[in-house]
Amino acid sequence: MESTAHTFKENVDDALQKKNLKTAMRRLETTIGPARLAARDRLPEFDALCDLAREIKDHTLANLDVYLENYEAKVRAQGGHVHWCATPEEARQKILDLCRAADAKTVTKGKSMIAEEIGLNDFLEANDIEPIETDLGEYIIQLAGEPPSHIIAPAVHMTKEDIADLFFEKHQIYDMPRREEPRELVDDARKILRPKYGAADVGITGANFLIAETGSSIIVTNEGNGDLTQSLPKTHIVVASLEKVVPTLADVTTILRVLARSATGQEFSTYTTFSTGPRRDGDLDGPENYHVVLLDNGRSAMLGGEFRDMLRCIRCGACMNNCPVYGSIGGHAYGWVYVGPMGAVLTPSLIGLEDAHDLPNASSFCGRCEEVCPMRIPLPKLMRLLREQAFTEKLAPARERWAMRVWAALATRPRLYRALSEAVARVLGNSGWRRGAFRYLPFAGGWLAGRDLPAPEGRTFHSLWRERTRLEARAGR
Amino acid sequence: MSEVPVRVALFVTCLVDLFRPSVGFAAVQLLEQAGCRVDVPATQTCCGQPAYNAGDKADAQQIARQVIDAFDGYDYVVAPSGSCAGMIRNHYASLLKGDANYHERAMALANQTWELTAFLVDIMGVESVAAPFDGVVTYHDSCSSLREVGTRNQPRLLLNSMPGLRLEEAPSGEVCCGFGGTFSVKYSAISIEMVDRKATALTTTDPDAIVGADLGCLLNIAGRLKRTGKTIAVRHVAELLTGDVDAPAIGEGA
Numbered sequence: 001m002e003s004t005a006h007t008f009k010e011n012v013d014d015a016l017q018k019k020n021l022k023t024a025m026r027r028l029e030t031t032i033g034p035a036r037l038a039a040r041d042r043l044p045e046f047d048a049l050c051d052l053a054r055e056i057k058d059h060t061l062a063n064l065d066v067y068l069e070n071y072e073a074k075v076r077a078q079g080g081h082v083h084w085c086a087t088p089e090e091a092r093q094k095i096l097d098l099c100r101a102a103d104a105k106t107v108t109k110g111k112s113m114i115a116e117e118i119g120l121n122d123f124l125e126a127n128d129i130e131p132i133e134t135d136l137g138e139y140i141i142q143l144a145g146e147p148p149s150h151i152i153a154p155a156v157h158m159t160k161e162d163i164a165d166l167f168f169e170k171h172q173i174y175d176m177p178r179r180e181e182p183r184e185l186v187d188d189a190r191k192i193l194r195p196k197y198g199a200a201d202v203g204i205t206g207a208n209f210l211i212a213e214t215g216s217s218i219i220v221t222n223e224g225n226g227d228l229t230q231s232l233p234k235t236h237i238v239v240a241s242l243e244k245v246v247p248t249l250a251d252v253t254t255i256l257r258v259l260a261r262s263a264t265g266q267e268f269s270t271y272t273t274f275s276t277g278p279r280r281d282g283d284l285d286g287p288e289n290y291h292v293v294l295l296d297n298g299r300s301a302m303l304g305g306e307f308r309d310m311l312r313c314i315r316c317g318a319c320m321n322n323c324p325v326y327g328s329i330g331g332h333a334y335g336w337v338y339v340g341p342m343g344a345v346l347t348p349s350l351i352g353l354e355d356a357h358d359l360p361n362a363s364s365f366c367g368r369c370e371e372v373c374p375m376r377i378p379l380p381k382l383m384r385l386l387r388e389q390a391f392t393e394k395l396a397p398a399r400e401r402w403a404m405r406v407w408a409a410l411a412t413r414p415r416l417y418r419a420l421s422e423a424v425a426r427v428l429g430n431s432g433w434r435r436g437a438f439r440y441l442p443f444a445g446g447w448l449a450g451r452d453l454p455a456p457e458g459r460t461f462h463s464l465w466r467e468r469t470r471l472e473a474r475a476g477r
Numbered sequence: 478m479s480e481v482p483v484r485v486a487l488f489v490t491c492l493v494d495l496f497r498p499s500v501g502f503a504a505v506q507l508l509e510q511a512g513c514r515v516d517v518p519a520t521q522t523c524c525g526q527p528a529y530n531a532g533d534k535a536d537a538q539q540i541a542r543q544v545i546d547a548f549d550g551y552d553y554v555v556a557p558s559g560s561c562a563g564m565i566r567n568h569y570a571s572l573l574k575g576d577a578n579y580h581e582r583a584m585a586l587a588n589q590t591w592e593l594t595a596f597l598v599d600i601m602g603v604e605s606v607a608a609p610f611d612g613v614v615t616y617h618d619s620c621s622s623l624r625e626v627g628t629r630n631q632p633r634l635l636l637n638s639m640p641g642l643r644l645e646e647a648p649s650g651e652v653c654c655g656f657g658g659t660f661s662v663k664y665s666a667i668s669i670e671m672v673d674r675k676a677t678a679l680t681t682t683d684p685d686a687i688v689g690a691d692l693g694c695l696l697n698i699a700g701r702l703k704r705t706g707k708t709i710a711v712r713h714v715a716e717l718l719t720g721d722v723d724a725p726a727i728g729e730g731a
Contacts, residue, residue: 364653365660366624366657387531390532404528411540414522447665451700451701452699452703454727461494
């Protein structure tokens with residue numbers, strides 16, 4: 001996917017103009033946020049499970065090479081194939097080759113962020129293969145020609161009315177009338193998608209986890225579309241990044257217990273589907289060919305660096321669901337596949353800080369993301385590390401960097417700082433006392449764009465304190 | 478009260494110093510009432526958070542060393558802000574890791590540093606204040622107070638002890654107001670959207686006063702209320718606790 005993270009500020013301005021986006025995003029605070037809290041509170045051992053989940057992932061990452069090789073051996077022993085791809089280009093090409101080998105005209109797809117990361121849909125279309133998204137949210141945004149705005153709820157930025165309009169326009173070819181009710185909208189999508197599963201030559205899914213012990217891939221869904229996608233076509237391709245591997249079945253069940261609770265507030269997702277190799281003799285269904293395309297795309301480099309903690313991420317979306325910045329601007333403003341706090345850390349690591357230095361900077365450091373992360377990823381700390389890199393590499397606008405240096409020069413010279421702040425307090429205090437706040441002021445345009453600046457009282461604390469202690473000394477106290 | 482008074486150094490904070498010195502004096506009064514002897518080290522300026530959050534590590538380290546020197550030799554350091562207290566408590570030690578002269582001192586200072594209301598309640602054992610306030614008050618938790626220094630119940634305990642005061646909780650109390658220091662200027666469009674939501678949430682209880690422990694949030698919230706024509710008094714919690722409510726509220730005209 002082409003990144004627009006470098007135009008983040010413009011993206012934000014565009015997003016904030018959209019009224020429906022605002023309506024849609026404001027729901028997060030009252031729906032999915034409280035749902036997570038309630039699910040956590042219902043499970044007394046939730047925090048202990050999170051600690052355990054973190055340990056499992058840390059152990060896995062410390063031995064990633066071993067577990068990946070074990071995983072590959074298991075997949076092969078069961079008649080499947082594993083394809084190691086270092087770059088998005090390699091992964092796309094490998095998938096295209098597999099589709100061509102299957103003589104594919106249409107491909108059904110379950111939800112996959114890795115497919116978004118490698119820009120798979122556009123690439124397949126350019127090569128005359130039609131990708132059909134079967135996850136409802138993905139289906140909606142595919143119709144709209146948009147990228148996902150959330151890692152588990154791709155169409156969260158749209159209102160029911162937006163979707164009604166979109167379906168009415170795009171479903172004319174099926175002679176479908178305008179629908180308003182969510183149930184009817186879902187039924188229409190289901191009616192259109194059902195026959196496509198059987199007709200597809202290849203089914204592509206992502207993977208929430210890969211299990212080294214069994215060679216299985218796991219997807220968690222709420223719609224069952226993933227099951228049809230991976231079991232009906234002749235060829236099943238799993239596309240996954242390499243940090244998705246966990247050692248054992250027992251490990252994965254531990255992590256699954258915190259995943260759905262953190263994501264949607266469910267105890268468990270409706271479907272948790274394991275797929276282990278192609279159809280065996282005697283199996284009633286399943287694909288004849290089973291392929292796993294394993295993507296690196298910068299992750300092995302993260303493994304040895306300061307951002308390794310980020311590789312624990314299980315893509316639950318809790319950080320974005322509870323992020324006031326994400327909740328204000330939606331996912332598209334982030335400009336690439338991964339959004340919210342996890343995207344603010346992952347995107348610069350994957351596509352480069354130069355293009356994405358706004359993302360880790362655009363945070364008030366409120367700390368909610370770290371508080372809600374079930375894998376205990378220190379997201380603010382990682383964002384701060386990226387800010388330090390950006391500052392060192394002079395990626396921030398020169399004006400901002402110089403303002404900071406000048407301020408710091410003052411802050412390390414207390415006497416000068418004192419004199420200047422007293423002067424500022426007096427000038428602003430004198431000119432602002434009547435109204436109590438400024439609506440216009442030079443050099444404060446950003447602050448004043450949507451709020452007043454309260455006026456200072458007119459003297460600094462330190463000058464008043466000095467006067468007080470002097471008077472007290474004179475009075476002989 | 479013990480024979481030897483507890484020696485407290487007030488970390489004024491740069492915002493209180495510049496915008497609202499009365500908050501500093503209210504803090505001194507509360508500390509003295511609790512039996513502390515209060516000093517104000519003259520070489521303090523700022524905790525360094527603007528530099529630290531901008532990724533300017535070298536300048537942040539320089540300022541942190543200055544603070545450590547300025548606040549040497551006291552029993553406690555108290556700030557009328559969860560944000561500055563959190564900076565000193567949670568970040569100085571890691572910021573100065575590897576600095577042979579300052580790392581240990583940073584850790585010691587971290588253990589001595591407190592947000593004002595938490596210090597009054599948890600260390601000095603204050604359970605009530607005598608100042609009255611007639612009306613409904615909604616308390617705004619700053620993110621740093623909540624998540625960096627664990628201030629939540631302490632200011633509520635003190636406010637609830639005030640004769641005539643009724644505390645009403647606003648919805649979405651744990652959500653950021655959008656201040657975030659330089660974030661409010663660098664990403665002002667997002668910041669303004671956030672403070673708009675916060676101001677709306679805080680006014681649902683129809684309070685007579687909105688109070689909090691961090692002046693940054695309060696300037697932000699008061700500024701938004703003023704811009705949208707709402708006249709609810711916004712004050713620092715120390716002002717209420719000392720009964721110092723005759724002066725104009727934050728952003729209020731004379």
